[in-house]
Amino acid sequence: MTLTTEYAVLDHYAPGLRERLSTAGLLANESPESTAIAEWAATDATGLIVPAELGGRGATAVEAVRFQTAVGALAPSLAAATTMHHLSCATLFEAAEDATPDERELIRSLVEQRTVMASGFSEGKPGGSVFRPTMTARREGDDYLLSGRKMPCSLSRSMSLLVASALVDDSERAVVLVFNGSDGLTREDFWKAPVLAAAESDALVLDEVRVESDMVFLTSENDPDDVHEMTGYLWFGLLISAGYLGVAARLVDALAARDAVDPKLFATVLAEVETMRTALLAVAAAFDSGERGGDLSARLALVRWSMREALVRVQSGAREAAGGFAYMQDPELAYAFEAVQVFGYHPPSRRETADKLLAWAQGEDFRYV
Incomplete structure (x- = not known):
């Protein structure tokens, strides 16, 4: 195992x-x-x-x-x-x-209180950046009125709280807390695919949701250099990658449990999984040692880049090693084959990442935010 x-x-x-x-x-x-x-x-x-x-x-x-x-x-x-x-x-x-x-x-x-928190940070848009807020807020007296949408938004049905990124009065970045059930907050069906359907990734729509000032953290004051926000995205990159590593490891364990499997095919798939795990844990260990900022973010971006290709190879190799009858007769195995592919759809886009990695390799600071 x-x-x-x-x-x-x-x-x-x-x-x-x-x-x-x-x-x-x-x-x-x-x-x-x-x-x-x-x-x-x-x-x-x-x-x-x-x-x-x-x-x-x-x-x-x-x-x-x-x-x-x-x-x-x-x-x-x-x-x-x-x-x-x-x-x-x-x-x-x-x-x-x-x-x-x-x-x-x-x-x-x-x-x-074990509050379940959905993330209302920006989704990717063609030509845009996942790290720029698409929600807006404007001051009204001591409160803020928050508008925008997040699609898809995982945990859209189970959440107690939405933690959203917003641009306040077209000038200040902020993290805003919105409780489920707030007036002006609605959910719309979005996720139609059968794979990862249990993630509750529907759309949340906010139409001038009133938020009290103590639920708004102005990051231009608390995080003027975006260090805290970049650290949050390091956590995201590590953990989203780990989930798909788990799906790949499940495929390897399923192959190991079969009565007959080609040892060379199995070793090839196992090597891919162990290489991904080693790289991801190395970045996590560096994080635990206190590293933060652009260089570590670039290293994680490179790990995620290589994982995208490696997961495709794992899926392909596992299909070949398991054979057609296993695909037809084992729906869990067939599901895992499909689930591992979704890794490539998580932001940021490869185009955005590639541009920033090239600039980093040429001596510039690596920054998503």
């Missing part, structure tokens, strides 16, 4: 979750009626990467990557959806570095 260490981390931070997900089975976990998100939300893993002083579990980046790899092997939709929750958490606890005592207490209370 290639996931022994990952499952041990999962069991440590979310006791009982692996057993419940395994008992339900992959196809049930991935169906629109899946209870996987609810099972996860009932554990303290909602605060997995949040520092202990803010009410969280304080997992290291290495542990979080291993945790999310295990989740991806059992429930890929859950791994994708919860990555967005962890991005929201990271954004908040990074903002807490410069927050007032009242703001820190707010964040602590949200974490301790």
Whole structure:
């Protein structure tokens, strides 16, 4: 089994979750009626990467990557959806570095209540940047009126809170907290594909949602150099990659369990998975040692770039090694073949990343934000 260490981390931070997900089975976990998100939300893993002083579990980046790899092997939709929750958490606890005592207490209370947080950060648009806010807010008295949309938005049905990025009065960046049920916040069906349907990735539409000032963190004041926001995106890149690594590892374990498999084909697929894991954990370990900023972001971007190609090779090699009858008779295996391909659709786009990697290699600072 290639996931022994990952499952041990999962069991440590979310006791009982692996057993419940395994008992339900992959196809049930991935169906629109899946209870996987609810099972996860009932554990303290909602605060997995949040520092202990803010009410969280304080997992290291290495542990979080291993945790999310295990989740991806059992429930890929859950791994994708919860990555967005962890991005929201990271954004908040990074903002807490410069927050007032009242703001820190707010964040602590949200974490301790196991608040499920959807991420309203920008989606990719042709010719645009995923890191520029598409939502807007304008001041009205002591409050703000927030408008915009996020599609797709994972956890759109299970969320208690939306953590959104917005441009305030066309001049200031801000992180805005919007509670589910707020007037002017609606959900629209969006995700039509059968793969990853359990991630609840529908559209959230905000039409002048009134937000009190204590729910708005102006990052131009607290994070003028975008350091905290860049760190949040490091968490995103690590954890979204880990989920798909888990799907690939599941394919390798399925091949290893077969009565007959070509050793050379198996070794080729196994080598791809182990290389991806080693590279991802190396970036996570550097993060844990205190590295931040452009150089580490560039290294992670390169890992994600290489993973896209490697996952395609894993899928192709596993198909060949398993054979056509396995595809026809094992729906879980067939589903995993399809799920691993979605990695390439997560932002930022390859075009945007390529331009920034070229500039970085030529001596410029690497920045998404």
